[in-house]
Amino acid sequence: MILTELKKGEKATILNLSGTTELVQQRLLDLGITEGEEVCYKCALPFGGPCMLEVCGQCIGLRRREAKEIQVVRT
Amino acid sequence: MEVALLGNPNTGKTSLFNELTGSYEYVGNWTGVTVDKKVGTLKKQIGQLIDLPGVYALNPISKDEGIASQYLLENRCTSTLNIVDASGLSRNLHLTIQLLEFGKPLVIGLNMVDVAKSRGIAIDVHQLSEELNVPVLPIIARTGKGCRDILDYFSLENQHVSHFSIDYGEKIEKAIENISDLLHEEQLNHRWLALQLLQGNQIVLDHIKTNKGIDLERIQRIIQELDKQIEEVEKCSLARAIYSKRKQIINDILEKVITKEKNSDRTFTDIIDSIVTNKFLGIPIFLSIMYFIFHMTFNWIGTPVSDWLDGFFSGSLSEWIGQGLQAVHATPFIRALILNGLIAGVGGVIVFVPQMIVLFFFISLIEDSGYMARVALVMDRIMQVAGLNGKSFIPLVIGFGCNIPGIMASRSIEQPKERLITVLITPLMSCSARLAVYSLFAGAFFAEYQALVVLSLYVLGVILALVMAKVFSFFLKHEHSVFIVELPPYRVPNAKTLFRSTWDKSKGFVKKATTFILGGTVVIWLLSYAGPHGLNVNIDQSFLALVCGYIAPLVAPLGFGTWQAGTALVSGFLAKEAVVSTMSIVYHAPHSGTLTGVISQAFTPLQAYTFMVFSLLYIPCLSTVPAIYKEVGTRKLTWFTVMYCVALAYIVSLVIYQVGRLMGF
Numbered sequence: 138m139i140l141t142e143l144k145k146g147e148k149a150t151i152l153n154l155s156g157t158t159e160l161v162q163q164r165l166l167d168l169g170i171t172e173g174e175e176v177c178y179k180c181a182l183p184f185g186g187p188c189m190l191e192v193c194g195q196c197i198g199l200r201r202r203e204a205k206e207i208q209v210v211r212t
Numbered sequence: 213m214e215v216a217l218l219g220n221p222n223t224g225k226t227s228l229f230n231e232l233t234g235s236y237e238y239v240g241n242w243t244g245v246t247v248d249k250k251v252g253t254l255k256k257q258i259g260q261l262i263d264l265p266g267v268y269a270l271n272p273i274s275k276d277e278g279i280a281s282q283y284l285l286e287n288r289c290t291s292t293l294n295i296v297d298a299s300g301l302s303r304n305l306h307l308t309i310q311l312l313e314f315g316k317p318l319v320i321g322l323n324m325v326d327v328a329k330s331r332g333i334a335i336d337v338h339q340l341s342e343e344l345n346v347p348v349l350p351i352i353a354r355t356g357k358g359c360r361d362i363l364d365y366f367s368l369e370n371q372h373v374s375h376f377s378i379d380y381g382e383k384i385e386k387a388i389e390n391i392s393d394l395l396h397e398e399q400l401n402h403r404w405l406a407l408q409l410l411q412g413n414q415i416v417l418d419h420i421k422t423n424k425g426i427d428l429e430r431i432q433r434i435i436q437e438l439d440k441q442i443e444e445v446e447k448c449s450l451a452r453a454i455y456s457k458r459k460q461i462i463n464d465i466l467e468k469v470i471t472k473e474k475n476s477d478r479t480f481t482d483i484i485d486s487i488v489t490n491k492f493l494g495i496p497i498f499l500s501i502m503y504f505i506f507h508m509t510f511n512w513i514g515t516p517v518s519d520w521l522d523g524f525f526s527g528s529l530s531e532w533i534g535q536g537l538q539a540v541h542a543t544p545f546i547r548a549l550i551l552n553g554l555i556a557g558v559g560g561v562i563v564f565v566p567q568m569i570v571l572f573f574f575i576s577l578i579e580d581s582g583y584m585a586r587v588a589l590v591m592d593r594i595m596q597v598a599g600l601n602g603k604s605f606i607p608l609v610i611g612f613g614c615n616i617p618g619i620m621a622s623r624s625i626e627q628p629k630e631r632l633i634t635v636l637i638t639p640l641m642s643c644s645a646r647l648a649v650y651s652l653f654a655g656a657f658f659a660e661y662q663a664l665v666v667l668s669l670y671v672l673g674v675i676l677a678l679v680m681a682k683v684f685s686f687f688l689k690h691e692h693s694v695f696i697v698e699l700p701p702y703r704v705p706n707a708k709t710l711f712r713s714t715w716d717k718s719k720g721f722v723k724k725a726t727t728f729i730l731g732g733t734v735v736i737w738l739l740s741y742a743g744p745h746g747l748n749v750n751i752d753q754s755f756l757a758l759v760c761g762y763i764a765p766l767v768a769p770l771g772f773g774t775w776q777a778g779t780a781l782v783s784g785f786l787a788k789e790a791v792v793s794t795m796s797i798v799y800h801a802p803h804s805g806t807l808t809g810v811i812s813q814a815f816t817p818l819q820a821y822t823f824m825v826f827s828l829l830y831i832p833c834l835s836t837v838p839a840i841y842k843e844v845g846t847r848k849l850t851w852f853t854v855m856y857c858v859a860l861a862y863i864v865s866l867v868i869y870q871v872g873r874l875m876g877f
Contacts (some may be wrong), residue, residue, distance in 0.1 A: 151360075158692055158694070160273060160626060160627075160692070160694050161696060163273060163693055164268075164270075164273065164626070164694070164696045165696070166455055167268030167269055167273075167299070167303070167306075168268065168303060168696075168698065169302055169306075169461070170301030174676060179378075179485075180486070180489060180490075180491065181491070182489065182491060182589070182590065182592070182593060183491050183493060183593070184593050185491065185593065186590075186592055186593035187589055187593070187602065187695060189589065189699065191486070193300070193302060193303065193305075194299065194300065194333075195300055195330065195698065195699075196481070196603070196698070196699035196700075196701075197486070197696060197697065197698055197699060198588070198589040198592070198695070198696070198697040198698075199583070199695070199696055200592070200601075200693075200694075200695045200696075203695075203696075208331045209776055212441075
């Protein structure tokens with residue numbers, strides 16, 4: 138499944154990041170976000186706005202379009 | 213001795229810098245506060261400390277990050293100080309490893325141990341120091357706790373170079389060795405250079421290119437070959453393989469160093485975030501906060517104090533100084549210069565200081581609390597429509613204080629196209645100097661609705677900026693837009709930081725008023741005092757009136773075709789608040805009361821509003837132009853920025869005035 142299919146507050150493990158663009162991937166790596174890490178989908182802003190995630194004890198904001206490229210599995 | 217201060221973004225580098233050097237630099241709670249390197253002298257005079265923009269790794273994405281790598285390549289520092297966020301060790305240590313590979317003496321300042329503890333993370337500092345083979349000093353940079361230990365450490369004669377080294381596996385190690393052999397001409401650590409090259413660090417590659425003695429082709433061949441091998445065996449890129457190896461080592465270290473207690477439930481940050489980034493409430497909350505700030509600035513605190521100050525300047529103070537000058541038998545020329553020129557002009561600007569202090573206080577509060585990053589998140593969808601991303605909104609908010617730091621803040625935006633557009637539109641943000649113009653006019657014409665009228669100008673500036681951004685984006689090469697923002701935990705703003713940050717911003721304004729504006733005021737006053745027929749002429753016969761009379765017809769279609777308005781706009785290019793000081797002089801008549809009174813006779817409300825809109829947009833001030841040049845890099849684009857502002861101001865003002873007139877205002 139993909140990250141944005143999670144419900145608000147649900148947790149999942151990241152399976153694959155390679156669908157996102159290289160720049161996004163590098164930034165995610167910088168923030169310590171890689172395959173195998175647990176992610177919590179916290180909320181999304183209206184009209185296709187960005188979503189808020191919690192990974193490795195930190196909160197980040199990411200465009201929904203990028204988030205849709207991240208594959209996860211529910212934990 | 214020169215110590216480089218490095219660390220991940222928003223880990224408190226600048227707070228530590230301020231503590232260690234006793235200086236005061238700009239701090240805030242979001243990623244990208246420091247965008248340039250800053251030099252300070254360490255206390256006890258033991259050497260220099262260089263504050264660098266925050267980086268996650270030495271391989272930069274955005275422009276500010278490049279500054280840190282560039283600095284290391286200059287090979288000037290003798291020691292490195294790495295500040296590490298204890299609550300995010302696993303990610304912070306990636307940079308630490310790269311700094312250890314850099315091969316200079318390193319000391320770790322372990323910051324925010326208190327935050328980590330509150331999240332149930334306990335760190336064995338001694339063990340960490342042992343694992344990395346470097347000194348680790350726990351600190352709380354915001355309060356200055358532990359900073360003495362760092363100073364004491366740098367006072368030592370011999371600083372220790374770590375033996376820590378990672379074995380990247382046979383293939384990579386072999387390539388490192390081969391590349392190192394080709395780098396014998398280089399002064400910098402060969403292993404570090406080789407690893408950075410393998411990771412694809414563009415800045416390091418550019419640096420190597422400048423050294424003619426190095427066989428670049430052979431190096432690139434080695435990298436390509438290795439890349440192919442890694443791709444085949446490990447099914448990932450070379451850079452990724454190096455990253456994974458480091459991550460594995462970090463995990464091994466953390467296993468021994470960290471003990472996690474039970475995670476606490478919902479934190480303070482979670483609760484606030486569920487409200488301010490709420491689906492429906494996010495944007496309304498942001499707008500309400502802005503409105504509240506303006507209301508505080510104009511209706512509740514700022515204006516009453518300003519009015520009192522205005523009365524004091526034009527009343528008691530002028531009287532006392534007048535009597536004093538009379539007592540020392542000053543010539544009429546000197547008396548006129550001081551009373552009608554200096555006090556009217558500079559005083560006219562100084563009276564707005566209370567309003568600015570209130571506004572700056574709230575901007576500092578937003579910066580220090582952590583709300584700034586949330587603003588970027590909430591605004592991203594709207595910014596996307598304009599072809600930008602949420603991060604572009606941060607320079608715009610900072611631009612409300614002053615356009616120059618706003619323009620510089622754009623460096624933390626990843627994409628060159630979005631960064632350029634942000635620089636181009638930031639001058640449309642209503643800076644605090646323009647506030648002086650609004651306060652004068654809104655106070656004279658729209659006393660009851662001051663906050664609302666002024667807010668309308670701010671909103672107009674933002675809307676026009678977004679429209680222009682959209683227009684510009686059509687002319688620039690399409691780039692994939694990116695938006696990732698770190699949302700730091702909220703923190704209760706530190707009173708000391710808040711006070712200093714407010715003062716620091718206000719100080720610039722007062723300084724400008726007493727130097728720049730003062731000088732300009734004297735010149736303007738002299739021109740209004742002298743005319744073709746001698747000194748002390750009727751002001752309508754002065755040089756000023758004659759020269760600026762030529763400008764008047766140009767702006768006549770906008771509703772303010774007087775030479776007085778023309779003069780004010782010309783001097784406003786020097787600094788926007790000079791519009792006010794100039795008006796104080798050109799409208800100054802003995803016993804005419806306050807400037808507000810004279811202005812309300814000279815303009816109609818519609819003309820006043822149009823004049824405010826024109827002042828908002830018409831040109832970036834003289835000090836902003838070099839800042840724009842520095843960021844856009846070409847004269848042509850700098851000229852373009854200045855000229856489009858003039859054109860936009862003219863068109864928008866024309867429409868407002870003519871439509872307003874048709875509607876019968």
